[in-house]
Amino acid sequence: MFDPVEKLKEYIACRSVSADSAFKEDMLKTRDFVADMFSGMGLSVEIVNTNKHPVVLAKREGDPEWPHVVIYGHYDVQPVDPIELWETQPFEAIVKGDRIYGRGAADNKGPQMAHVAAVGQLLEEHPDLPLRITFLIEGEEEIGSPSLLPLLVERKEIFSEADFVLLSDTLSPSPEQIAVTVGLRGIVELEFELTGPKSDLHSGLHGGAVYNPLQAISELCASLHTAENRVNIDGFYDDVTEVEQWERDELAALGFDEEQYKRTLKVDSLHPLDGYTAQEAIRYLPTLEFNGLWGGYQGEGSKTIVPSKASCKITCRLVGNQKPDVVGKLVAEAIKQRAPKGFQLKFRMGHAGVPYQVVPPDRPNTPSDQPELLAKAFRATEKAIEKSFGKRPLFLREGGSIPIIADVKRVTGLDSVMIGLFLPEDNLHAPNESMNLDVLKKGIQASKEILKEVAGV
Amino acid sequence: MFDPVEKLKEYIACRSVSADSAFKEDMLKTRDFVADMFSGMGLSVEIVNTNKHPVVLAKREGDPEWPHVVIYGHYDVQPVDPIELWETQPFEAIVKGDRIYGRGAADNKGPQMAHVAAVGQLLEEHPDLPLRITFLIEGEEEIGSPSLLPLLVERKEIFSEADFVLLSDTLSPSPEQIAVTVGLRGIVELEFELTGPKSDLHSGLHGGAVYNPLQAISELCASLHTAENRVNIDGFYDDVTEVEQWERDELAALGFDEEQYKRTLKVDSLHPLDGYTAQEAIRYLPTLEFNGLWGGYQGEGSKTIVPSKASCKITCRLVGNQKPDVVGKLVAEAIKQRAPKGFQLKFRMGHAGVPYQVVPPDRPNTPSDQPELLAKAFRATEKAIEKSFGKRPLFLREGGSIPIIADVKRVTGLDSVMIGLFLPEDNLHAPNESMNLDVLKKGIQASKEILKEVAGV
Numbered sequence: 065m066f067d068p069v070e071k072l073k074e075y076i077a078c079r080s081v082s083a084d085s086a087f088k089e090d091m092l093k094t095r096d097f098v099a100d101m102f103s104g105m106g107l108s109v110e111i112v113n114t115n116k117h118p119v120v121l122a123k124r125e126g127d128p129e130w131p132h133v134v135i136y137g138h139y140d141v142q143p144v145d146p147i148e149l150w151e152t153q154p155f156e157a158i159v160k161g162d163r164i165y166g167r168g169a170a171d172n173k174g175p176q177m178a179h180v181a182a183v184g185q186l187l188e189e190h191p192d193l194p195l196r197i198t199f200l201i202e203g204e205e206e207i208g209s210p211s212l213l214p215l216l217v218e219r220k221e222i223f224s225e226a227d228f229v230l231l232s233d234t235l236s237p238s239p240e241q242i243a244v245t246v247g248l249r250g251i252v253e254l255e256f257e258l259t260g261p262k263s264d265l266h267s268g269l270h271g272g273a274v275y276n277p278l279q280a281i282s283e284l285c286a287s288l289h290t291a292e293n294r295v296n297i298d299g300f301y302d303d304v305t306e307v308e309q310w311e312r313d314e315l316a317a318l319g320f321d322e323e324q325y326k327r328t329l330k331v332d333s334l335h336p337l338d339g340y341t342a343q344e345a346i347r348y349l350p351t352l353e354f355n356g357l358w359g360g361y362q363g364e365g366s367k368t369i370v371p372s373k374a375s376c377k378i379t380c381r382l383v384g385n386q387k388p389d390v391v392g393k394l395v396a397e398a399i400k401q402r403a404p405k406g407f408q409l410k411f412r413m414g415h416a417g418v419p420y421q422v423v424p425p426d427r428p429n430t431p432s433d434q435p436e437l438l439a440k441a442f443r444a445t446e447k448a449i450e451k452s453f454g455k456r457p458l459f460l461r462e463g464g465s466i467p468i469i470a471d472v473k474r475v476t477g478l479d480s481v482m483i484g485l486f487l488p489e490d491n492l493h494a495p496n497e498s499m500n501l502d503v504l505k506k507g508i509q510a511s512k513e514i515l516k517e518v519a520g521v
Numbered sequence: 522m523f524d525p526v527e528k529l530k531e532y533i534a535c536r537s538v539s540a541d542s543a544f545k546e547d548m549l550k551t552r553d554f555v556a557d558m559f560s561g562m563g564l565s566v567e568i569v570n571t572n573k574h575p576v577v578l579a580k581r582e583g584d585p586e587w588p589h590v591v592i593y594g595h596y597d598v599q600p601v602d603p604i605e606l607w608e609t610q611p612f613e614a615i616v617k618g619d620r621i622y623g624r625g626a627a628d629n630k631g632p633q634m635a636h637v638a639a640v641g642q643l644l645e646e647h648p649d650l651p652l653r654i655t656f657l658i659e660g661e662e663e664i665g666s667p668s669l670l671p672l673l674v675e676r677k678e679i680f681s682e683a684d685f686v687l688l689s690d691t692l693s694p695s696p697e698q699i700a701v702t703v704g705l706r707g708i709v710e711l712e713f714e715l716t717g718p719k720s721d722l723h724s725g726l727h728g729g730a731v732y733n734p735l736q737a738i739s740e741l742c743a744s745l746h747t748a749e750n751r752v753n754i755d756g757f758y759d760d761v762t763e764v765e766q767w768e769r770d771e772l773a774a775l776g777f778d779e780e781q782y783k784r785t786l787k788v789d790s791l792h793p794l795d796g797y798t799a800q801e802a803i804r805y806l807p808t809l810e811f812n813g814l815w816g817g818y819q820g821e822g823s824k825t826i827v828p829s830k831a832s833c834k835i836t837c838r839l840v841g842n843q844k845p846d847v848v849g850k851l852v853a854e855a856i857k858q859r860a861p862k863g864f865q866l867k868f869r870m871g872h873a874g875v876p877y878q879v880v881p882p883d884r885p886n887t888p889s890d891q892p893e894l895l896a897k898a899f900r901a902t903e904k905a906i907e908k909s910f911g912k913r914p915l916f917l918r919e920g921g922s923i924p925i926i927a928d929v930k931r932v933t934g935l936d937s938v939m940i941g942l943f944l945p946e947d948n949l950h951a952p953n954e955s956m957n958l959d960v961l962k963k964g965i966q967a968s969k970e971i972l973k974e975v976a977g978v
Contacts, residue, residue, distance in 0.1 A: 235726070249725060251725075251825070253823045255823070260788060261786050261787055261788045262786075262787035262788075263787070265786060266921065267808070267810045267812065267836060267838070268706060268708075268838060268919075268920050268921030268922050269692070269803070269919075269920050269921050270786060270803065270920065271803065271808045271810045271838055271920060272793060272794070272799070272802035272803045272806050272808045272838070272920065273782075273786075273791050273792070273793055273799035273800070273802055273803050274786060274788055274791060274792055274799075275750075275788075275790070275792035276810055276811050278742070278811035278812075278813070278814040278833075279742065279743075279745075279746060279811055281739070281814075282738070282739045282740075282741075282742035282743040282811070282814070283739075283743040283746075284739075285735070285736065285739035285743075286736075286739040286740040286742075286743035286744075287743075288736075289736060289740075293732075325730075329718050329719075329722060329727060329730075329731060330718055330719035330720070331717060331718045331719075331731055331732075331863060332862070332863040332864075333732070333862055333863035334730050334731060335730070335731055335732035335861075335863070336729060336730055337729070342729070342730035342731075343730070345729035345730055346726070346727065346728065346729045346730050349729050351724070351728045351729045353724045353728045353733055353825075353827060354733050354735035354736055354739070354817065354828075355724065355735075355817050355818050355823060355824055355825060355826055355827075355828070356735070356816070356817035356818040356819050356824070356828070357735040357738070357739065357814065357815065357816055357817060357831070358814065358815040358816070358817075358819045359813070359814055359815070360811065360812050360813035360814060360815075360834065361812050361813040361834060362813050362815050362832070362834075365871065366710045366712070366812060366834060366836060366871050366872065367812055367813070367834075368708070368810075368812060368836050368922075369812055370810060370812075371811075371812070371813070374814070375819070376735075377817065377818060377819075377823060377824075379724060379823060379825050381724070381725060381728055381729070404792075405789070405790055406788060406789040406790035406792070407789075414822065414823050415823065462725075462726075463725050463726050463727065463728060463729065464723070464725030464726050465725050465825075493723075
């Protein structure tokens with residue numbers, strides 16, 4: 065078996081930037097690297113071509129009676145800009161102290177390697193392990209996984225007899241405290257443009273006579289939250305669900321330090337909805353967030369105009385039973401109704417993803433029809449992490465969105481066990497990305513324990 | 522004497538774009554063209570060098586007892602972009618029908634030519650005309666006249682014995698209805714930047730916990746006007762003065778067509794302060810106008826961030842006794858007080874100009890100490906325009922700002938007689954700029970009549 069750290073170094077050396085077409089050749093080399101890695105472990109490999117970057121499927125087949133786990137990961141990485149802030153070469157992995165540095169170390173090559181190495185070692189130690197395994201490693205995660213949903217639909221058979229999905233592409237609060245993510249927020253994106261005069265007007269000759277689109281869009285955007293920071297749209301919270309006591313207990317066990325959090329974000333104060341802590345707001349509440357707002361002159365000095373247009377980009381994060389199309393429509397409708405007369409309004413509705421939630425076994429709200437193997441996987445995960453990391457994991461909802469997790473659930477019925485193997489200090493999507501090698505080592509141990517337990521050996 | 526239209530063609534052929542350093546040579550050639558034009562008329566010419574583009578001073582000296590008029594103009598023009606929308610070559614003047622086309626035709630070479638040609642003809646017809654004349658033709662008007670105020674201060678003697686300033690760099694409503702501008706709004710510019718988190722945050726991982734700077738700036742900007750479109754800052758209107766009945770009568774005589782105005786601006790509705798017409802609001806009221814507003818992601822698609830910063834550019838137009846520094850401070854103070862806690866606020870205070878107003882003679886509010894020659898000039902202007910254009914001019918305040926007019930008044934004590942010789946259809950600062958040649962012809966006649974009357978011949 066390969067050495068996981070050495071293999072990870074080679075993997076990081078693959079310059080797999082999916083967003084930049086200049087890296088097309090590197091993407092193909094990375095695909096081959098991944099395929100060879102699995103072939104070398106004795107798995108049967110299939111390359112599934114897509115419109116952009118291929119998916120690598122690697123299977124350990126076996127008796128249809130055996131449990132079947134799908135392990136998800138992605139071989140693509142974020143661009144490296146701003147390159148001048150890197151202290152090492154992003155594609156030359158370097159081990160310093162207990163960390164490995166390089167683009168993709170934490171997102172997702174390192175955490176993915178925990179499962180790859182676990183399977184490799186396990187199959188050497190237990191050549192007859194009664195477990196079917198399918199690795200699904202895609203190359204488009206950093207550009208929104210456009211090919212994954214079509215693949216799920218076309219190749220349903222991959223999942224038809226699977227029992228659950230295992231992945232590590234989420235955050236844990238610290239190397240001592242691993243989190244298992246049991247909820248992800250959904251998302252809906254929209255953009256609108258408000259046009260007043262057909263072209264910019266001279267603010268001397270006409271200022272005072274016409275409604276300034278920047279004034280109008282400010283008034284419109286300001287109307288979307290109350291002074292308590294509640295989204296001020298009727299029905300917005302209708303499908304938000306209650307938070308269970310066990311979830312509050314898990315969050316309390318996290319012992320979150322708000323002062324430390326403020327220092328990390330470099331903000332002077334937090335601003336959650338009245339009555340909630342910041343951590344509750346992130347994990348349990350939907351948002352209406354302005355991602356971009358612009359109009360008029362942005363250059364040096366001044367330009368004395370009444371601008372023609374103003375634009376705004378919004379994403380809403382969704383929770384519970386909120387539906388992206390329903391919430392998107394509510395927000396667009398509110399904007400339409402509140403836009404002052406005399407303006408033209410143009411909308412673009414963007415990408416959307418439903419919220420995802422899975423309840424571990426033995427909770428008051430665990431579904432009575434929860435598949436036995438999913439329950440087994442959760443119990444195995446709790447036990448294995450406690451054994452490897454010394455502390456039981458916390459089962460927490462997260463504020464982020466991984467729309468494919470909900471897509472997998474919707475199309476295949478499969479739930480996901482998401483074990484957080486990257487940390488706040490790992491600099492994901494930023495210069496000097498790294499992974500804690502102790503977390504990698506313990507992650508391999510834990511993954512092996514989980515897979516053995518699920519296999520029943 | 523030269524033919525004014527032919528001379529104007531040559532003048533337009535001078536590519537005098539002051540904003541673009543690629544036109545440096547052309548600016549020098551234009552300076553020489555202007556100097557030669559005045560020398561050819563027998564005037565003594567002085568080139569005053571500045572930090573950027575020189576000023577041409579041309580004098581007809583004479584008996585210190587003679588009246589002394591300063592005629593202002595500028596030889597620089599706006600850039601020609603977007604060049605593809607021009608139907609002719611911008612620097613090859615072409616006469617089509619009753620109009621001359623080319624960059625600078627209306628702003629300011631054509632209207633300026635009315636006075637240059639008038640003086641030329643007058644001095645041929647009346648070689649002993651008892652009138653001192655100083656042309657001050659600058660080359661930096663389109664970049665904000667940065668050298669003019671220093672020149673006024675350093676070369677006070679130019680104006681020390683002058684009686685008034687005559688210029689044509691303002692708008693008239695139609696070729697039949699000439700306007701004499703008797704008021705210009707002042708201006709004060711400010712820009713502010715609101716910083717929340719020190720860098721953009723992931724809107725999934727942190728959204729809901731922090732105050733979004735775009736939400737904060739929307740709320741802040743929305744607070745600056747009431748629902749009636751009144752500027753919502755205590756003291757903002759304190760130094761606004763009452764409008765005299767004769768001013769309202771003049772505006773009423775204009776017979777303004779709001780439907781036509783809306784079609785011209787291509788807006789569906791107007792939005793003046795409650796209780797005012799659009800034309801009253803433009804001419805009599807101050808404004809707080811958003812010229813630019815921006816923050817976050819403006820590119821294609823979406824970027825799921827809580828942005829770090831939001832910025833806003835504001836200009837206020839001022840009237841009556843409003844002072845730019847007082848109003849600028851009021852607005853900045855309101856923004857400071859209303860910015861939510863936890864944000865850092867950075868201001869830039871930009872250029873400023875006081876409002877300007879001059880009252881023609883024989884009005885109830887004409888200053889009792891109005892200089893006789895200024896009164897004479899206004900009376901002569903009224904008579905001459907009625908004679909040349911067939912209709913008496915309207916004495917109107919305008920919404921625009923020409924800070925140098927107030928600077929001249931402040932430094933030299935001189936008032937200005939501003940005769941509008943360009944029209945709404947002349948496409949100033951835009952492709953296919955042109956000037957109505959009938960207005961030019963009548964403008965020359967009127968200018969001659971005014972100067973003769975002032976000279977007392």
